[in-house]
Amino acid sequence: MKDFNPADNIQDLQYFGEFGGVNPSISDSSTYTFLSAKTMFDTFEGNAEGCYLYSRHSSPSNLYLGQALAAMEGTEAANVAASGMGAITPVLLQICAAGDHIVSSRTIYGGTYAFMKNFMPKLQIKTSFVDITKLDVVEAAITPTTKILYCETVSNPLLEVADIAGLAKIAKKHNIKLVVDNTFSPLSVAPAKMGADVVIHSLTKYINGSSDTVAGVTCGTQEFIDSLRNVNDGASMLLGPTMDSLRSASVLKNLRTLHIRMKQHSYNALYLAERFEKDGLKTVYPGLKSHPSHELYKGMINPEYGFGGMMTIDVGTLEKANELMELMQQRNLGYLAVSLGFYKTLFSAPGTSTSSEIPLDEQKEMGLTDGLIRFSIGLDNDAERTYTMMKACMVELGILAK
Numbered sequence: 001m002k003d004f005n006p007a008d009n010i011q012d013l014q015y016f017g018e019f020g021g022v023n024p025s026i027s028d029s030s031t032y033t034f035l036s037a038k039t040m041f042d043t044f045e046g047n048a049e050g051c052y053l054y055s056r057h058s059s060p061s062n063l064y065l066g067q068a069l070a071a072m073e074g075t076e077a078a079n080v081a082a083s084g085m086g087a088i089t090p091v092l093l094q095i096c097a098a099g100d101h102i103v104s105s106r107t108i109y110g111g112t113y114a115f116m117k118n119f120m121p122k123l124q125i126k127t128s129f130v131d132i133t134k135l136d137v138v139e140a141a142i143t144p145t146t147k148i149l150y151c152e153t154v155s156n157p158l159l160e161v162a163d164i165a166g167l168a169k170i171a172k173k174h175n176i177k178l179v180v181d182n183t184f185s186p187l188s189v190a191p192a193k194m195g196a197d198v199v200i201h202s203l204t205k206y207i208n209g210s211s212d213t214v215a216g217v218t219c220g221t222q223e224f225i226d227s228l229r230n231v232n233d234g235a236s237m238l239l240g241p242t243m244d245s246l247r248s249a250s251v252l253k254n255l256r257t258l259h260i261r262m263k264q265h266s267y268n269a270l271y272l273a274e275r276f277e278k279d280g281l282k283t284v285y286p287g288l289k290s291h292p293s294h295e296l297y298k299g300m301i302n303p304e305y306g307f308g309g310m311m312t313i314d315v316g317t318l319e320k321a322n323e324l325m326e327l328m329q330q331r332n333l334g335y336l337a338v339s340l341g342f343y344k345t346l347f348s349a350p351g352t353s354t355s356s357e358i359p360l361d362e363q364k365e366m367g368l369t370d371g372l373i374r375f376s377i378g379l380d381n382d383a384e385r386t387y388t389m390m391k392a393c394m395v396e397l398g399i400l401a402k
């Protein structure tokens with residue numbers, strides 16, 4: 001992946017605002033005028049390149065952001081959405097029809113899991129949930145009606161790594177689409193470059209990075225993105241998860257510092273993970289040699305952006321986890337909150353929050369334990385200072401010896 005640097009691709013885009021502004025002008029309109037009635041007809045038919053019709057279909061601001069994210073993922077095109085789920089659900093519904101089948105990783109975002117498990121069966125679309133790290137198990141789950149192989153590059157919350165190149169090979173062989181949620185690893189991993197057909201992000205997390213909005217994107221071929229936006233049968237166009245132009249412009253501005261932020265998130269997370277592991281805590285971080293997919297992931301990432309900002313620590317029981325999170329919040333080490341990718345560290349116990357959609361017995365089977373705390377490590381300036389303060393909390397609660 002040496003010849004592909006997503007941050008350079010974003011930097012190489014040049015935009016000018018309407019009055020020569022250094023930021024593109026925000027398109028503050030839901031509808032657009034036409035000088036000729038014929039052009040309006042052609043636009044409806046999809047034959048008037050560069051013409052805007054109605055902002056649920058597309059808007060200049062959304063196209064600017066989509067273009068930047070397509071450059072980041074190395075795909076032909078991208079379509080932004082009002083949330084990550086607003087990107088994910090139309091992709092699944094666009095590709096699958098009644099009677100079709102999905103093979104999905106069992107450790108995925110709770111909302112995606114709930115949609116596949118509880119909602120899609122109403123449309124006669126069934127999902128088999130598998131251990132995505134076992135390629136033979138994945139392939140064995142594929143049936144003649146399977147249309148999608150679905151995974152997250154780094155899974156939420158267990159931080160399992162999907163072998164995207166290996167999964168792409170299986171998908172090609174069976175002529176199904178590999179759809180990858182790359183939310184945890186922007187810039188670090190470029191799934192489309194490893195053979196993924198569709199790459200999705202919740203922009204809510206690292207890419208926007210300021211925890212002030214929900215947003216999403218779907219990156220893929222021009223043909224697939226056009227199909228999502230088709231006025232007659234496009235799931236994004238017809239379900240209507242449209243991002244507002246004002247918000248789109250704001251996400252684009254935040255995207256410009258993503259490479260700097262990812263480096264700091266990764267630096268801090270590796271620093272803390274190494275120390276807490278040494279202290280004897282059960283620490284999971286893809287940058288640790290003890291991570292079962294460390295070598296695989298090392299070969300997948302662009303090393304400049306590191307192993308990412310997500311880590312988990314198991315402190316034994318839910319009570320201890322709750323006590324520790326409350327104390328760390330009191331000491332201003334971060335917030336007891338779901339979500340990720342903020343400047344400040346965020347922590348939560350996934351079993352009782354973001355993964356609570358997953359039934360308890362299934363949580364147990366996949367290794368999601370009660371005492372697990374998921375950390376989204378922030379942009380703290382001094383990782384050593386943060387470590388010392390976090391450790392003091394753990395010592396105080398008897399989680400670590402002095």
Ligand SMILES: *Cc1c(COP(=O)(O)O)cnc(C)c1O
Nearest residue numbers: 083084085109183202204214215
């Ligand atoms: C948050 C998240 C989503 C959902 O995104 P929203 O913006 O909350 O709709 C999907 N996938 C992953 C991995 C996430 O972390």
